[in-house]
Amino acid sequence: MAYEIPVTQARAELAELINRVVYGGERVVVTRHGKPLIALVSAADLQRLEADEAAAEERVIRSVSSIGSAPSAQGERRSFGIAAEHRPRDGRDD
16 A cells, blocks of 8 residues: 655655655655645656556557457458448439
């Protein structure tokens, strides 16, 4: 669980909060009106989060790529993107 602190108090105690994060291994959430505003995390935590994000993006790209190469069912029409068909009203071509 992260330590929560209001932004006004965090401003006054920034050096202490940095020490808590760097040396104490804590995560600090700075709030405004009781709602989370920012989080202070160590550089190691940030690297881990970014690595996890990159891995998740790679998994999504791989899964989408594999969908595109899936064979179509027999007789299925393959179409890509958005398609529109013009249908005249009352047999007229507007």
